Amino acid sequence: MxxxxxxxxxxxxxxxxxxxxxxxxxxxxxxxxxxxxxxxxxxxxxxxxxxxxxxxxxxxxxxxxxxxxxxxxxxxxxxxxxxxxxxxxxxxxxxxxxxxxxxxxxxxxxxxxxxxxxxxxxxxxxxSIGQLVDLQWKLGMAVSSDTCRSLNSPYVSLLLKIIEPSGQICHRSFEMTIPQFQNFHKQFKEMAAVMETL
Known part of the structure; x- marks a missing residue:
């Protein structure tokens, strides 16, 4: 304009x-x-x-x-x-x-x-903290990794889309083993339960 x-x-x-x-x-x-x-x-x-x-x-x-x-x-x-x-x-x-x-x-x-x-x-x-606007995940099979003890181990890849307080959108990605992902999932469920009480 x-x-x-x-x-x-x-x-x-x-x-x-x-x-x-x-x-x-x-x-x-x-x-x-x-x-x-x-x-x-x-x-x-x-x-x-x-x-x-x-x-x-x-x-x-x-x-x-x-x-x-x-x-x-x-x-x-x-x-x-x-x-x-x-x-x-x-x-x-x-x-x-x-x-x-x-x-x-x-x-x-x-x-x-x-x-x-x-x-x-x-x-x-x-x-002020970023706001999570999208979370994508996929299951994969490790061919080589620093954290997996043996090859051909399953892993979960996460991609987070976050709006920072400045308004800028950023992407964060990381991988987790299945036990790490299960723990992550458990923590998310606990956070959701706490947020429902607010």
Whole structure:
């Protein structure tokens, strides 16, 4: 997307946000900030849409999704940069025309919740690990190996596809003897049982 079109798209999103009455903007932002503080599993756009519709504000699904994405990105960026409420408002004012009432809502909410969002981001950065997205395995017969005592021993070859915290996809492969694979399988079953209790 060319820069002019992208800027025009962002301006439209900002315009839609600015059309929201301050109380509804505050409620939508509160929903987003709750998620960014690790107190919710996600941002429920249906819930936000219901709140807006009950107040008589009609907005299509795509426009609402774009508003949520913009606010998520704005708050995440402010959290990573440890911006104060004043800094956030200055940054927003410099990029688009915002009504004073909208900026006051964003300033108040960020002043109240910004430190918690920043702390949650720090914790996530320390705990960030890759996410397993695919696991492939195949059974083979060893013709030569450093770990098998005798040739013609069966082995299991595993290929893991992992999305790293940076978003990059990497592949890891390794081989195991049948007893090693059985132990690996047992550990996976135990992990699954523990995860079901969470």
């Amino acid at each position: 060319p820069a002019a079109e992208e800027s025009q798209g962002v301006s439209k999103v900002v315009d839609n946000i600015c059309k929201l009455p301050p109380d509804l903007l505050a409620e939508a932002c509160q929903n987003i900030l709750t998620y960014l503080q690790g107190q919710a599993r996600g941002v429920d756009s249906t819930e936000i849409s219901d709140i807006l519709q009950k107040a008589g504000v009609r907005i299509d699904h795509e426009a609402l999704q774009n508003m949520i994405r913009f606010l998520l990105l704005t708050f995440r960026s402010a959290g990573k940069s440890s911006l104060s409420g004043d800094d956030l408002v200055s940054k927003l004012e410099g990029s688009h025309k915002w009504p004073k009432a909208s900026l006051q809502v964003l300033h108040r909410l960020w002043s109240e919740h910004g430190a918690l969002v920043h702390a949650q981001q720090e914790v996530q950065a320390m705990l």
